[in-house]
Amino acid sequence: MDFVFLGLTAEQWMNIGISLVIVIATAFLGRWIIKWVLDRGVARLVRKTNTSLDDALVDTVRVPLYMLAVVLAIDISLDRLNFIPGVWTSRFDDFSYILYFVIGLVFAWRFVQNFFDWYSREIAVKTETDLDEQLFPFFRRVALIILGSIAFITLLGHFDVDISAMVATLGIGSLAIALAAQSALADTISGFLIMIDRPFRIGDRIQIMDLDTWGDVLDIGLRSSRIRTRDNRMVIVPNSLIGKSLVVNYSYPNDEYRLQVHVGIAYGTDLELARETIIEAVKQVEGVLPDRKVEALFLEFGDSALIFRVRWWLDSFVDTRRMFDLVNTAVYNALNTAGIEMPYPQMDVHHKIDSSDDRQISDVLGGGA
Numbered sequence: 408m409d410f411v412f413l414g415l416t417a418e419q420w421m422n423i424g425i426s427l428v429i430v431i432a433t434a435f436l437g438r439w440i441i442k443w444v445l446d447r448g449v450a451r452l453v454r455k456t457n458t459s460l461d462d463a464l465v466d467t468v469r470v471p472l473y474m475l476a477v478v479l480a481i482d483i484s485l486d487r488l489n490f491i492p493g494v495w496t497s498r499f500d501d502f503s504y505i506l507y508f509v510i511g512l513v514f515a516w517r518f519v520q521n522f523f524d525w526y527s528r529e530i531a532v533k534t535e536t537d538l539d540e541q542l543f544p545f546f547r548r549v550a551l552i553i554l555g556s557i558a559f560i561t562l563l564g565h566f567d568v569d570i571s572a573m574v575a576t577l578g579i580g581s582l583a584i585a586l587a588a589q590s591a592l593a594d595t596i597s598g599f600l601i602m603i604d605r606p607f608r609i610g611d612r613i614q615i616m617d618l619d620t621w622g623d624v625l626d627i628g629l630r631s632s633r634i635r636t637r638d639n640r641m642v643i644v645p646n647s648l649i650g651k652s653l654v655v656n657y658s659y660p661n662d663e664y665r666l667q668v669h670v671g672i673a674y675g676t677d678l679e680l681a682r683e684t685i686i687e688a689v690k691q692v693e694g695v696l697p698d699r700k701v702e703a704l705f706l707e708f709g710d711s712a713l714i715f716r717v718r719w720w721l722d723s724f725v726d727t728r729r730m731f732d733l734v735n736t737a738v739y740n741a742l743n744t745a746g747i748e749m750p751y752p753q754m755d756v757h758h759k760i761d762s763s764d765d766r767q768i769s770d771v772l773g774g775g776a
Contacts, residue, residue, distance in 0.1 A: 426484030433480035467521045471514040478506045512558045523547040597646035598629040617652035657724040664724040671712030673748035688741035696720040711752045
């Protein structure tokens with residue numbers, strides 16, 4: 408009589424034992440074999456290439472390959488057990504599908520992460536712009552969210568779960584969220600446009616005309632930008648407001664900057680003497696670029712003075728206010744030394760009196776005496 412235990416014969420128990428040995432041996436030896444193949448064989452080949460992307464790909468497949476080896480061992484071991492009831496076989500098929508699906512998801516997930524890490528480490532640091540360094544963490548996050556969503560929907564579809572209602576619900580929910588977060592979305596979109604169009608960069612000195620704010624750009628984020636004013640105050644401006652405003656960039660195309668002031672001199676002054684005196688005074692000021700032209704343009708006839716527009720260049724926008732002080736002081740002293748008058752506003756008033764009003768005016772001035 409054949410040996411029977413728990414309804415299984417000795418041969419069937421032997422097949423179960425062999426299947427367990429296959430799975431356990433693969434679990435213990437598979438990691439070592441895969442590590443040996445990748446490190447001794449494939450790694451030697453990829454080290455000869457000029458790029459490190461293939462090294463990142465080798466690291467990507469290391470864990471999924473081990474998982475695949477174990478799952479294949481489980482699949483083969485179950486196929487050997489032909490005495491398993493049909494109901495269990497169907498469930499094992501679904502279980503195998505889930506395992507293979509998880510392996511594919513792990514591979515795709517690791518590939519996305521390793522690719523973005525490789526790009527940030529090898530490519531982004533070598534580019535002249537920091538745009539990719541700012542955007543790539545966000546793109547990686549978005550890619551992983553999309554990958555996870557596709558995987559979740561695919562898995563539900565395999566088990567005949569109706570996902571149309573779920574997709575519709577997600578669509579309505581997304582619309583509600585979009586309406587509730589309109590301002591945040593507008594700031595985020597404007598942040599993308601600022602990073603792509605680059606009207607200013609970190610370190611630039613800008614002025615936002617509509618907000619009457621100017622200073623040095625410290626950070627450009629997805630929702631807002633941070634500007635440090637001249638009095639060392641931090642202004643956090645939503646990107647949507649920057650996108651709607653006129654922005655003056657004092658650092659582009661370079662740091663050289665031209666300043667101007669208006670100087671009034673008395674009528675009757677020798678124009679050329681005044682012009683030469685002003686120009687020579689400005690040229691002597693420290694910080695004025697000697698290789699750029701200093702101009703004193705006779706601009707207009709003012710009410711009380713002849714108006715000159717004085718223009719000069721400096722090598723940095725940072726010293727604008729200090730330069731106004733230095734130049735104004737130098738021009739004032741030079742004009743005083745040359746004896747050129749700088750008149751203050753004055754007005755001559757003429758009052759016409761008729762002869763018939765002489766008696767009345769005399770009475771008013773005399774106090775009626």
